[in-house]
Amino acid sequence: MHALSLSHVSFSWPDGRPLFNDLTFALSPGLSGIVGRNGIGKSSLLRLAVGLLRPTAGHVERPARLAYVPQSVTLAVGDTVASVLGVAERLAALRAIEAGSSDAAHYEILADDWLVEDRALTVLRSLGLGTLTLDRAVGEVSGGEATLLAIGAALIAEPEVLLLDEPTNNLDAHARDLLAAALATRSGATAVVTHDRALLAAVDRIGELRERDDRTTELRWFGGALHEFEASLAAERAAAEQAVVTASADVSRQHRDLRARVEGDGKRRQRAAKAKANAEVTRGGVKAKQDQAAKTEARVSKVHEARLERAREALATARAAIPRDRSIKLDLPGTTVPQRRAVTEIRGLVTRTETPLTALIQGPERIHVTGRNGSGKTTLIETLLGAVAPVSGEFAVHVPVGYLPQRLDVLDDAASVLENVRRRAPGATPQEIRDQLGKFQFRGAAAEALAGTLSGGERFRAALASVLLARPEPQLLILDEPTNNLDFESQSQLVQALEGYGGALLVVSHDQAFVDAISPTRRWSLENGAVRDEQLS
Structure with a gap:
């Protein structure tokens, strides 16, 4: 069973603009990357998955334990690191028990999580935050450290599914490497919206969001990490370019066939006119032959014209399949x-x-x-x-x-x-x-x-x-x-x-x-x- 799945999900913005139409996928265990151009709907997809957006159609199946860390993390400056990690109450209960308390409420709060402090410190070290103490105020940490703390809180909760939106923004190279390692070794399913090439080199699969002909967004999955994904895209582009060459050749061939047919019809009409002038056949016979020839020419010409039109349509489709050249070439x-x-x-x-x-x-x-x-x-x-x-x-x-x-x-x-x-x-x-x-x-x-x-x-x-x-x-x-x-x-x-x-x-x-x-x-x-x-x- 998949812990997170979307079945025939559609979503439109309040103004009626559609974003997703009949989107179906199940998130597999392991580390998945989600990519796509800016504004295509990557963050919206995660928000649909966690319930922050409601689909206009379809169904989302979520696990009991689901964690989500958005792009912008806002933490209360007065909170402690322990509070952000979600372990403050259990730590306080543990401290009270260690001090000799026999209050049943403390044991109920701790819930036999006797290693809560060790687990919290281990997660901090795994994310490069080993210098932070659990009682440190959040107002004293940097923006990158705040993001890592939010991710650390999600890791400590051990969710079945973890969704992260651009988690490596504002992280230094060392922190990025540590985060990639932590996510790659995590059990359960993890999906990361990112264009961080180093992180995408560690994923098991990549889902690409791209626009369809109806202006909605589809999700396509590719097995393997970034280099396999880029190789697949390169192969698709090469196939699309070859399709243009093939379709262009077919248009030329159909055009030649139609031109040859038109020229042949002209020659046949000339021969008929000559035969009439030479009185080789009766007037009635000539008329009958001319009428029959005209009908045949019209029928055959329509066949050739239809073939040419289909060839042109195929060429237009093949050209549309090639990504537009959006390069920037400046002289400053x-x-x-x-x-x-x-x-x-x-x-x-x-x-x-x-x-x-x-x-x-x-x-x-x-x-x-x-x-x-x-x-x-x-x-x-x-x-x-x-x-x-x-x-x-x-x-x-x-x-x-x-x-x-x-x-x-x-x-x-x-x-x-x-x-x-x-x-x-x-x-x-x-x-x-x-x-x-x-x-x-x-x-x-x-x-x-x-x-x-x-x-x-x-x-x-x-x-x-x-x-x-x-x-x-x-x-x-x-x-x-x-x-x-x-x-x-x-x-x-x-x-x-x-x-x-x-x-x-x-x-x-x-x-x-x-x-x-x-x-x-x-x-x-x-x-x-x-x-x-x-x-x-």
């Missing part, structure tokens, strides 16, 4: 910085979390900022942006700066994509902006869409366009965990956009695949309150 000459030009000078800079940093950023350097959660990466960026005052020291930025924050909150939701970019590029003409927006896949009426109506992937492209197309052009670009919440397509588009960027780049990221793709030349590692500056190339 105004962002280019010469090799030796000083971009940023930092002298003895001390922030709230780091010891003095002295550094010089020159030319088109690409610097990867890394460090454990809470090490001060975001604080360093906010200081360089002027949003946070340094404790001491000084810095100077000599070029225009562009900044793409994690939350993508650089857009005015009430303004169109075009207007958002125009506000940051006052010297550019509307046509210049439209031409550039076309490279970000905003063509024609798409550029007039309000930012507040965009899907996740569209919003990312609009935010990226507003930063890269600004005037003056940014010659220092700062990105803070830019791939968080991005689907594979958007991640690829970001890498493509950066290929056309010629300025200095400062990137905070725990996504090693993305870091490798942008080829950093330098690394700033934040460890134990210090910054280690390492040249990579």
Whole structure:
């Protein structure tokens, strides 16, 4: 039996827009990954599964013990770690019994869970939170640690089914590895919505959400981890491209057959006219033969025309099966910085979390900022942006700066994509902006869409366009965990956009695949309150 199953489930939004139609699947034991483009319905699927959304049709079968951790975890700052983990009462009862209490209520609360403290500490260590004590206040932990605490609470409850939505966002590489190991070894069924390539490399199967012809979303399952999934998609694309070649050849063949038939009919009519002129047959015989020939020609022509139409329809279907090319190819000459030009000078800079940093950023350097959660990466960026005052020291930025924050909150939701970019590029003409927006896949009426109506992937492209197309052009670009919440397509588009960027780049990221793709030349590692500056190339 499957602990979680959806049977013929349909769901529509309050405005009537359908999302799922006749969705049926059962979650298998082991670790499953769920992927799909931004806005396709991944989070909604989990919310349907746990009962936070009600299906408009169909049935959801849930296990008795089901745990769910959403993308955004909010914890009460006054709670303790033990409270978040759900063991505070049992710990208090255990402490009372150890102190000599014989109160039956304490034994009832403990429920023979004599190893509750050991289990809680073991889970904390397995998630890299071994330095936290059970009585520590939640208000003292970082955002990444808060997410791990919520996951830890779910693990301690030992649910039959565990559902996680983008659990590795804001986690450093070490924490991501530990979480992947904890989930891979867990008993029961676990489903993770994620585009973290390292985590997807550890799953047993992948479910892909994609849009159907009727604009609803379907779920397809692929056995194996990420590399098997990508191999399957590559094989599907190759088959779709071959189908286009075959269908195109059939259209050409049917067109040739029809043309040959038309030309043959013309020759037969010429022979009939010649026979009539030579009086080879009687007038009545000629008329009869002409009528019969006309009927035959019409019937055969309709057959050939029908074949050609079917061939054209097959070609259109084959072309539609090939995923659209949504790549971004930019040429941003105004962002280019010469090799030796000083971009940023930092002298003895001390922030709230780091010891003095002295550094010089020159030319088109690409610097990867890394460090454990809470090490001060975001604080360093906010200081360089002027949003946070340094404790001491000084810095100077000599070029225009562009900044793409994690939350993508650089857009005015009430303004169109075009207007958002125009506000940051006052010297550019509307046509210049439209031409550039076309490279970000905003063509024609798409550029007039309000930012507040965009899907996740569209919003990312609009935010990226507003930063890269600004005037003056940014010659220092700062990105803070830019791939968080991005689907594979958007991640690829970001890498493509950066290929056309010629300025200095400062990137905070725990996504090693993305870091490798942008080829950093330098690394700033934040460890134990210090910054280690390492040249990579």
